Amino acid sequence: MTRVAVVGAGVMGCAAAWALAKRGADVTVHEQFELDNTRGSSHGRSRIFRVAYPDPAWVRLAQEARDGWHELERESGEELLGLYGLVEIVSDPALTSAAALDACGIAYSLLDGSETRSLGANLPEGWTALFSADAGIVHADRARHAFLDTARVRVETGSRVESVDDLDADVVVVTAGAWVGRLVGDVPVRVTRESVAYFRREGSPMPSVVEVDPATGGHALYALHDPVHGLKAGAHHAGAEADPDTQAEADPAIVERIAAWVRERFPGADPEPVETDSCLYTSTSDESFVCERRGRVVVGSACSGHGFKFAPAVGRQLAALALAE
């Protein structure tokens, strides 16, 4: 039986432990803080789940992940996905995920202003909205626990690993989020502290919304259902570089920008934030993930601000790398 140490119990470490346990490995997870710590990237109640991406490779990975989430739902008896749909809002129709969804044979529809409003969002004049049903949210907190509860592996909290050489294991999987560089050196990532805000919104859950930045083609602002307040919103890649060992609140200027967008875009939400939070992004230059084996160490850095939805698929990739002959 291969003895595997997993460093970090964010969603990627939990997913790797789940996939490793399924393949018969003897797994110990080391987490420097508590399981529900708010210091890394995986805390909070919800994350956007979507298969709509402008690149077919990401669409296929999201489909694989969706199947994994459903598998985990069956195993844990927990509802982990809330499939309320996704609306992409873009200034130029070429910026939607339509071509990639067509290439993968996935249905979607284009909405006019009144159809978009009926889903809770204002569409600026002349802009395009694409609706994808295969989307919504992942219940983030439930998901992390479901992976570990199902895997039934050893979890050591308050256990900060100073060096992978200290671990008595055949293979070490490093899913240390923003701390990855401290343990494995040269990983081409940048750590930033991002801000989110929560808004009061009554009624049935809204679809997730992503608004594409016409300048970069990447996401600018996003919103999703929050099970407590109704709406969570954030600005993608808006935060400054950060040291993961320091703690900080949400950036007030970014929160103001988010609130201004909520006021303009979501008529059913109270635009006064009721709660704010900060969270770390660990990003590569092209928003891809680092999943690779280096000797007895497997590096799993899968964030770039959009990794959560892919966790079951990433966990499987890391397990395959760890248990490869």
Ligand SMILES: Cc1cc2nc3c(=O)[nH]c(=O)nc-3n(C[C@H](O)[C@H](O)[C@H](O)COP(=O)(O)OP(=O)(O)OC[C@H]3O[C@@H](n4cnc5c(N)ncnc54)[C@H](O)[C@@H]3O)c2cc1C
């Ligand atoms: C504001 C925000 C919004 C996001 N929105 C979305 C979204 O809508 N959809 C989506 O798909 N993704 C989203 N993401 C991205 C997603 O949350 C991340 O990709 C994911 O959480 C990364 O998880 P991780 O396990 O790699 O890192 P982390 O969650 O940071 O976990 C790493 C863990 O390793 C531990 N650790 C580090 N070093 C050590 C050590 N030496 N010893 C022991 N333990 C250690 C840390 O304490 C930490 O708990 C968002 C991220 C943020 C910050």
